[in-house]
Amino acid sequence: MTRYFRLTIPQARTEGDYLTLTPEQHHYLGHVLRLGPRANFIAMNGQGQAWLAELSLDTSQATLIHPLDHAHELPIDLVLCIAILRNNALDQVIHQATELGVQQIYPLLTSRSLPEPSPQKLTRWQRIAQEAAEQSERLYVPKIAAPQAWTEVLKLGDPLSRKYICSLGEQIRPLVNQLADQQATSREIWLAVGPEAGWTETEQELARAVNWEPVSLGSRTLRAITAATVGLGLIANHPIKQP
Amino acid sequence: MTRYFRLTIPQARTEGDYLTLTPEQHHYLGHVLRLGPRANFIAMNGQGQAWLAELSLDTSQATLIHPLDHAHELPIDLVLCIAILRNNALDQVIHQATELGVQQIYPLLTSRSLPEPSPQKLTRWQRIAQEAAEQSERLYVPKIAAPQAWTEVLKLGDPLSRKYICSLGEQIRPLVNQLADQQATSREIWLAVGPEAGWTETEQELARAVNWEPVSLGSRTLRAITAATVGLGLIANHPIKQP
Numbered sequence: 470m471t472r473y474f475r476l477t478i479p480q481a482r483t484e485g486d487y488l489t490l491t492p493e494q495h496h497y498l499g500h501v502l503r504l505g506p507r508a509n510f511i512a513m514n515g516q517g518q519a520w521l522a523e524l525s526l527d528t529s530q531a532t533l534i535h536p537l538d539h540a541h542e543l544p545i546d547l548v549l550c551i552a553i554l555r556n557n558a559l560d561q562v563i564h565q566a567t568e569l570g571v572q573q574i575y576p577l578l579t580s581r582s583l584p585e586p587s588p589q590k591l592t593r594w595q596r597i598a599q600e601a602a603e604q605s606e607r608l609y610v611p612k613i614a615a616p617q618a619w620t621e622v623l624k625l626g627d628p629l630s631r632k633y634i635c636s637l638g639e640q641i642r643p644l645v646n647q648l649a650d651q652q653a654t655s656r657e658i659w660l661a662v663g664p665e666a667g668w669t670e671t672e673q674e675l676a677r678a679v680n681w682e683p684v685s686l687g688s689r690t691l692r693a694i695t696a697a698t699v700g701l702g703l704i705a706n707h708p709i710k711q712p
Numbered sequence: 713m714t715r716y717f718r719l720t721i722p723q724a725r726t727e728g729d730y731l732t733l734t735p736e737q738h739h740y741l742g743h744v745l746r747l748g749p750r751a752n753f754i755a756m757n758g759q760g761q762a763w764l765a766e767l768s769l770d771t772s773q774a775t776l777i778h779p780l781d782h783a784h785e786l787p788i789d790l791v792l793c794i795a796i797l798r799n800n801a802l803d804q805v806i807h808q809a810t811e812l813g814v815q816q817i818y819p820l821l822t823s824r825s826l827p828e829p830s831p832q833k834l835t836r837w838q839r840i841a842q843e844a845a846e847q848s849e850r851l852y853v854p855k856i857a858a859p860q861a862w863t864e865v866l867k868l869g870d871p872l873s874r875k876y877i878c879s880l881g882e883q884i885r886p887l888v889n890q891l892a893d894q895q896a897t898s899r900e901i902w903l904a905v906g907p908e909a910g911w912t913e914t915e916q917e918l919a920r921a922v923n924w925e926p927v928s929l930g931s932r933t934l935r936a937i938t939a940a941t942v943g944l945g946l947i948a949n950h951p952i953k954q955p
Contacts, residue, residue, distance in 0.1 A: 541932050561804075565938045570930070605933045645949045687813070687948055689784050690848045695808045698938065699945030705930055706888045706946055 473521070474502050475511045475603040477610060488512055488522060488531045499528045511537065515599065515610035541606050543570040543705055546657045550575040550622055551697055552582035552664035558694045563594050567601035567611050569701040574598070575625075576616040579672060582664035585616050619661075619672055623679050630657035634676045635696050636683035637667065644684040644700060648707045658704055662697045716764070717745050718754045718846040720853060731755055731765060731774040742771045754780065758842065758853035784849050786813040786948055789900045793818040793865055794940055795825035795907035801937045806837050810844035810854050812944040817841070818868075819859040822915060825907035828859055862904075862915055866922050873900035877919045878939050879926035880910065887927035887943060891950045901947055905940045 476498065478488060490498065498504045506526045512533060513519040520533040549571050551562055559576060566574060576594070578585060594613045602610040626632065631651060633644060661681065663672070673683065686699050719741065721731060733741065741747045749769045755776065756762040763776040792814050794805055802819060809817060819837070821828060837856045845853040869875065874894060876887060904924065906915070916926065929942050 565935075565941075568932060568934050568938050569942070570932055604935075607932065643949060645951070686945070689811060689813055689850065691811050692808075692847075695811050695941065698808075698941045699812070699949070702929070702942030702945050703949055705932075706886060706942070708888070 473509055473511045474498070474504065475513060475519075475606065477513050477515045477599050477603060479514070486533045488533060490528075490530055495529055498524065504528070509534075511606075513603070513608055513610075515602070517542070517608045519608045537608070539608060541570075542608060543572075545704075546572045547701065547704060548573045548575070548626065548657060548659045549697060549701060550577055550619075550659065550661040552577045552579045552619075552662065552693065553586060553616060554665060554693055555583060559594065560597055562694055562697045563597045563611075563613065564601045565698045566701055567598050567607065568605045569698070569705045570607070571611045571701060572609060573612045573614070575614045575622050577622060577661075578616055578618045579664055580669045581666035591615055620675060622661075623675055623681075626659060627655045627657045628680075629655040630659060631655075632659040632661070632676075632679075632681040633684045633700070634661045634668070634673065634681045635663065635686060635700055636673060637685070637690070638683075641683050641685040644686055644703055645707075647682060647684050648704065660697075660700045660704060662693050662700065665693050716752055716754045717741070717747065718756060718762075718849065720756050720758045720842050720846060722757070729776045731776060733771075733773055738772055741767065747771070752777075754849075756846070756851055756853075758845070760785070760851050762851045780851070782851060784813075785851055786815075788947075789815045790944065790947060791816045791818070791869065791900060791902045792940060792944060793820055793862075793902065793904040795820045795822045795862075795905065795936065796829060796859060797908060797936055798826060802837065803840055805937055805940045806840050806854075806856065807844045808941045809944055810841050810850065811848045812941070812948045813850070814854045814944060815852060816855045816857070818857045818865050820865060820904075821859055821861045822907055823912045824909035834858055863918060865904075866918055866924075869902060870898045870900045871923075872898040873902060874898075875902040875904070875919075875922075875924040876927045876943070877904045877911070877916065877924045878906065878929060878943055879916060880928070880933070881926075884926050884928040887929055887946055888950075890925060890927050891947065903940075903943045903947060905936050905943065908936050 504524055506524060506528055508524045510522055511519055512522040519537040521535055522531040522533050524531050547570055549566050553576050563574060598611045598613055686696055747767055749767060749771055751767045753765055754762055755765040762780040764778055765774040765776050767774050790813055792809050796819050806817060841854045841856055929939055
């Protein structure tokens, strides 16, 4: 299988079958990746569309040859809610979540998570998502929302969607069992992971009150970063019954 | 639930119900964790046994009060084989694999992986596994083997055990389907993850020749670090049919 370089392009830059490259993209393709005239690459608009593209002779623009299919996207819309973690751990969560096919990520402010980060952090997370989408050959770049309170995020989403909150406790049902027993009722599945110090009882009660289901990921204590990757991996690999 | 501090102690240091602390352990419990006389903590021998322990009045030794159970261990022996990755990525793989319940990790030398690391690296990996086992309340500290060639590792293990090699390609069956269809034939399950640049065709053929089954983790391209965590998470969360 030929592996082409991938480039995310804002939709506004395409006109018909032509794609005009910015000076930065021109430099990147020609001087960093060393693509020559008529070289092929993959142009993605980050909104679910991608094309096999061919550089022009002067490498300043490209022709879109044909659209690519959605084979690398999940059949569901997977949404991750995750508390803001110490030591920039969200950088890795966002990279891995993108590899695993998420569509949207909500960084959460919770009682026991870090305070609101600087706006630069959101820009950094969006850049990580874009790079990860290119590396993992996705057509969508996941949207990273601005950090907001868990109580606000609880108001969002399709009321019919399945929503799982990772919780600790011996009575909590495993996520795999919940996935096996349930028919999907909407295209959306949400997963929420709390901070290292855990959710408060109130945060979990508020979620249960709006139909979030507590789930466990096994009998060992996982760090938040591991819980996010494993939880998303279980959902992404579970055969989904379409609504 | 009360959370106790955990300490890994070499088996040789216990004598009957008494545990003699090394000067380092004494310093750690008394001065770093600030445990006082008669404080409780959990003593693990790293071989699958753990006890609730109580510090003596002078905090130089401890009494083992009662053994703890195996609730945090998997009912199977999970073995991870993983190529040595760039940027110290194995540090994180070993931490997450320990959280997920592995018993043994084989760092692999493959055609496309990094060359053999320094011996200090193995010591570092073993320390990470020990810390992760304490944090995730495990009774076992996974054994980390010295790095060795994939062809040597292919000779190891129970011949009846299930062995899965993560592979790319549209014809490869998903790991979840393999897990669902198969009866366990031994207590062991092995998972192998190649380097970022992939296995060679020969490495995969040699594995298939000794009953390693190629498996996929979905239609997206995962980094090795993500593949290891997701693959182990799928096995650890799969309801295992005991042989």
